[in-house]
Amino acid sequence: MGRNRNYFVVPLVLFVVLLAVRLFFAFQTPFLDGASYQHLVKAGEIVHKGVFANPVFYYLLSVVLFFSKNVFVVKVFSNLFFVLVNVLVYFIALRLSKSRLFSAISALISGLLPVYFSNTFNLVSPLSLGLFLFFFNIFAYLNSEKKGWVNVYIISFIVFSFTHWLVILYVLGLAVYHLITRLEGIRKKGVELELSFFSVFFGLWAQVLVSKGLLFSLGLRLFSFNIPGVLWSSYFPAYSLPEVMSLLGVVPFFTGLYVIYKYSFERRGKGISFITSFILVAAALFFFRLLLVNLALIVLGLLFCVFLARWFSDFKVFARRAKVAGFLNVLVVFIVLIALLVVPVSVYFSFSRLKDSSQYEDIFDAVEWIKANTPEDAVILALPQEGSFVSYFSGRDVVITDDFLKFQDIDERLDDVYRIYKTRFETEAIGLLDKYDVSYILFSDAAKKKFGMDSLSYAVGKCLNVVHEDGGLVYFKDPGCKLRVIR
Amino acid sequence: MQVEGDSMRKKILLAVFVLFMLASPVFFRLLGDNYSLPGREVYSFLLHKSAWGIPFAGNIISNVPLFILLFLPLVVVLFSFLLLNLILNELGMKHDFRVVFLVVLSLSPLAQSLAFFAGVNMIVFPVFLLGFLFLLKKRVVLGSALLVFASFLSPAQALVSVLVVFVVKKYWFDDRRLNFVAGLIGGIFLVFHSGFLFSLPDVFANIDFSDFFSEFGSFFGFGIFEIFLAGFGFFSLLRFRKDYSLVIYLFSGILILSFFIVGLRIYSLLIISFLNALIICEIFKRKWHVAVLKNLVLLTIFCGLLFASMSHAITLSKAEPSSKFVQGLTVLSDKKPGVVLTLQEYGDFVEFYSGKLPVVRGESVSSGLFSDYLNMFYSSDFSETLKLMKKYGVRYVIITPEMKNGKVWKKDGEGLVFLVEYDKHFKKLIENEGVAVWEVQYEE
Numbered sequence A: 001m002g003r004n005r006n007y008f009v010v011p012l013v014l015f016v017v018l019l020a021v022r023l024f025f026a027f028q029t030p031f032l033d034g035a036s037y038q039h040l041v042k043a044g045e046i047v048h049k050g051v052f053a054n055p056v057f058y059y060l061l062s063v064v065l066f067f068s069k070n071v072f073v074v075k076v077f078s079n080l081f082f083v084l085v086n087v088l089v090y091f092i093a094l095r096l097s098k099s100r101l102f103s104a105i106s107a108l109i110s111g112l113l114p115v116y117f118s119n120t121f122n123l124v125s126p127l128s129l130g131l132f133l134f135f136f137n138i139f140a141y142l143n144s145e146k147k148g149w150v151n152v153y154i155i156s157f158i159v160f161s162f163t164h165w166l167v168i169l170y171v172l173g174l175a176v177y178h179l180i181t182r183l184e185g186i187r188k189k190g191v192e193l194e195l196s197f198f199s200v201f202f203g204l205w206a207q208v209l210v211s212k213g214l215l216f217s218l219g220l221r222l223f224s225f226n227i228p229g230v231l232w233s234s235y236f237p238a239y240s241l242p243e244v245m246s247l248l249g250v251v252p253f254f255t256g257l258y259v260i261y262k263y264s265f266e267r268r269g270k271g272i273s274f275i276t277s278f279i280l281v282a283a284a285l286f287f288f289r290l291l292l293v294n295l296a297l298i299v300l301g302l303l304f305c306v307f308l309a310r311w312f313s314d315f316k317v318f319a320r321r322a323k324v325a326g327f328l329n330v331l332v333v334f335i336v337l338i339a340l341l342v343v344p345v346s347v348y349f350s351f352s353r354l355k356d357s358s359q360y361e362d363i364f365d366a367v368e369w370i371k372a373n374t375p376e377d378a379v380i381l382a383l384p385q386e387g388s389f390v391s392y393f394s395g396r397d398v399v400i401t402d403d404f405l406k407f408q409d410i411d412e413r414l415d416d417v418y419r420i421y422k423t424r425f426e427t428e429a430i431g432l433l434d435k436y437d438v439s440y441i442l443f444s445d446a447a448k449k450k451f452g453m454d455s456l457s458y459a460v461g462k463c464l465n466v467v468h469e470d471g472g473l474v475y476f477k478d479p480g481c482k483l484r485v486i487r
Numbered sequence B: 001m002q003v004e005g006d007s008m009r010k011k012i013l014l015a016v017f018v019l020f021m022l023a024s025p026v027f028f029r030l031l032g033d034n035y036s037l038p039g040r041e042v043y044s045f046l047l048h049k050s051a052w053g054i055p056f057a058g059n060i061i062s063n064v065p066l067f068i069l070l071f072l073p074l075v076v077v078l079f080s081f082l083l084l085n086l087i088l089n090e091l092g093m094k095h096d097f098r099v100v101f102l103v104v105l106s107l108s109p110l111a112q113s114l115a116f117f118a119g120v121n122m123i124v125f126p127v128f129l130l131g132f133l134f135l136l137k138k139r140v141v142l143g144s145a146l147l148v149f150a151s152f153l154s155p156a157q158a159l160v161s162v163l164v165v166f167v168v169k170k171y172w173f174d175d176r177r178l179n180f181v182a183g184l185i186g187g188i189f190l191v192f193h194s195g196f197l198f199s200l201p202d203v204f205a206n207i208d209f210s211d212f213f214s215e216f217g218s219f220f221g222f223g224i225f226e227i228f229l230a231g232f233g234f235f236s237l238l239r240f241r242k243d244y245s246l247v248i249y250l251f252s253g254i255l256i257l258s259f260f261i262v263g264l265r266i267y268s269l270l271i272i273s274f275l276n277a278l279i280i281c282e283i284f285k286r287k288w289h290v291a292v293l294k295n296l297v298l299l300t301i302f303c304g305l306l307f308a309s310m311s312h313a314i315t316l317s318k319a320e321p322s323s324k325f326v327q328g329l330t331v332l333s334d335k336k337p338g339v340v341l342t343l344q345e346y347g348d349f350v351e352f353y354s355g356k357l358p359v360v361r362g363e364s365v366s367s368g369l370f371s372d373y374l375n376m377f378y379s380s381d382f383s384e385t386l387k388l389m390k391k392y393g394v395r396y397v398i399i400t401p402e403m404k405n406g407k408v409w410k411k412d413g414e415g416l417v418f419l420v421e422y423d424k425h426f427k428k429l430i431e432n433e434g435v436a437v438w439e440v441q442y443e444e
Helices: A002-026 A036-049 A056-067 A071-097 A100-112 A114-120 A126-142 A149-161 A166-184 A190-210 A212-224 A229-235 A241-248 A250-265 A270-287 A293-321 A325-339 A342-373 A384-394 A410-422 A426-435 A445-451 B002-031 B041-047 B055-062 B066-090 B095-106 B109-114 B121-136 B140-153 B155-171 B176-192 B194-205 B224-240 B245-260 B262-285 B291-317 B323-333 B344-354 B367-378 B382-392 B401-407 B415-422
Strands: A379-381 A440-443 A464-468 A473-477 B339-341 B394-399 B426-432 B435-440
Touching: A002 A071, A002 A100, A036 A056, A036 A384, A056 A071, A056 A126, A071 A100, A071 A126, A071 A270, A071 A293, A100 A114, A100 A250, A100 A293, A100 A325, A100 A342, A114 A241, A114 A293, A114 A342, A126 A149, A126 A166, A126 A190, A126 A270, A126 A293, A149 A166, A149 A190, A149 B291, A166 A190, A166 A270, A166 A293, A190 A212, A190 B224, A190 B291, A229 A410, A241 A250, A241 A293, A250 A270, A250 A293, A250 A325, A270 A293, A293 A325, A342 A384, A342 A440, A342 A445, A342 A464, A342 A473, A379 A384, A410 A426, A410 A445, A440 A445, B002 B066, B002 B095, B002 B109, B002 B291, B041 B344, B066 B095, B066 B109, B066 B121, B095 B262, B109 B262, B109 B291, B121 B140, B121 B155, B140 B155, B140 B176, B155 B176, B155 B245, B155 B262, B176 B194, B194 B245, B224 B245, B224 B262, B224 B291, B245 B262, B262 B291, B323 B344, B323 B394, B323 B426, B323 B435, B339 B382, B367 B382, B367 B415, B382 B394, B382 B415, B394 B415, B415 B426
Parallel strands: A379 A440, B339 B394
Antiparallel strands: A440 A473, A464 A473, B394 B435, B426 B435
């Protein structure tokens, strides 16, 4: 009994500490990360519009929103899953290293990784539940020979299959794992093959099923996330190696690579091969731009942290053999301190993200005005990154958002939106505004900065008038102004 | 006696299931009150009776009532399934495997397309299967004659026929006459289908990956899930690589080439269904440690195939022409003579249902005519549009919602859409759920 209680003390402490740190940063602003609002909009729509791709998270979020629309409640809900991911990193690392101390260090570092922490502390997204289920399934698979875990795995995998695209990475990882173990002649239990069979078939079928509409409407563009060409570089930035290392942490990066090398060429380990398979698949998808860069780095960083505990265990054995066991504690503390250099980097990136969120504070007044003073069927034009925010708070339709999968004609649409902001000709603007039935334009500080203008240059005639000025200019388009061909 | 009764019941159940799956696109189409023949190929065939290179067949089919012609592909595919069952039996496949194969085949989106669209495959496919069956029964002359006949009709068919002759010669029986047959079919391929060889560089250069998958909207594609399953089946087949290496190479070759050559997909369908049946039987026979996983895997496979199939059936049932479009064309049939301006791909529908000629139809149109045709759609200058309409004798204009939503225009109020709405020279004859027919009233 005592042993069992201790078993959960470390992860519980980890959970509380990491959650507290995350919420401290998240509560610095009443706004969320930009990418969150599209998910809040979807969670609001799912009750009326029914199921769409990967709906599980949206159903959960809609339940939370039903009880409270307070943004801080939503932040707590999302951060719970993100912290549980680190707890799972602890348990997986414990299984591979058999050391509670080293597993706790690994899990702590995984929670503070710059790429993970700064991108997720203020984010509400299916990624939170997706990552949690990804690691939970890894853990359940590793425990599959134990009684009851097969059923747990089956249930969690079914939920995972309808939660996030990460399930594709997961099933590919399983396939690579079986390939690696076959090549290395590692014996596996029969149940592992059966679970893999089930996962591969069910995961793929579920994803084809939930993505049917997107496959039909977007075709192969779905595999590039339908990201418009002009925004491609911001979603797939070309990071240099030092930048990647600073995002993943130098120590997890090098120790992870070392463990992969060691167990690929010199030793054998089923658990290590299992985790390595996911690292290989994530790296391949990252290389071929089939996984968003930040998501790929998050997965890679967390998996490298799992290896960190194993590296510490191996290092301990090595230190004893090399007869420097007396200095072992000093060496470990030294390495942990180096590893904890991720903390200042995380803090720096996190404050930078908080600064990005402040753009919503700037336009909040304007959005409130739109909600109070415009008809419910009004269509608003705003920048793509502001679209979901405007839609969520005002309840009005918008021309474009950063949920690019919604738009078949995304390149043309984005081009039209930019032209409406940039053009000097009223005729061109009116034609485009009519094309999307736009009745209001939000000209925010972000738009001013982006296009280098203080106001819309063509809005000097009768067709467009400024109706609100706080939190950005709101223009009203006279519905009587139409472009007509006269013979 | 009891066992015989059970067996018969299972056979009836299988036949009903196969019939239901294959007939579902036609069934859904009829439920949507659309009684027109789907696809363009059959209209081309009915209007130009010598098409497909079989003059007498054109005359026969053009006298068949349209309602029967709607079900003819289904009947032909069911007959082909019967032939396939006999072929597999002849090849020594067990009863269980044959049942799984036929179920999997009937669940394939491509098989549904074959049972839905009347086209050249309606003749080629059963003739080929009959020829193959006769060859397996060592009726060389009859079998070869059928394969040679089928080879005249399609280049892909000629290619497959040669390969089949070689396979029969290697694994079934060696007959010197088969060398002659292979040579003859090769000759037919070179003489009658040499254009196919020259078109290959273009075919390879213009590959559209999404055209291979039904989930992307392709009528003649495979389900992603069935391809994936076939991948497992292929690994399972590799166990027989020592004895059947030629078969494995042929399977691989045909599967890869069918990415590029649509005509080969019908044979890929057989291969993919064979591989799927192989892996399903293996999963079924394997000793599982966790029984529930076996049932879940089999259920997932069945659901994966069934859902793709049903979804494809719904897509197929909406194939052009729509009932509203045909209604619009029927209105035109009583009107005075004149040329019809509408989308190029509707050309044969217009001629068939209204008896009036379209401005353009088919694939090969002179560049001058095509340029005028586009100008009539996109120009907002009525005098220019009118001049071109007069030049081609256009009296009727048909605009469908699909044309307004991307096939011709990107938004309402562009070019001709604007003119027909606001210019007094256009009189609306009928509008039915977005399909509008306009008459051009020239000033005398």
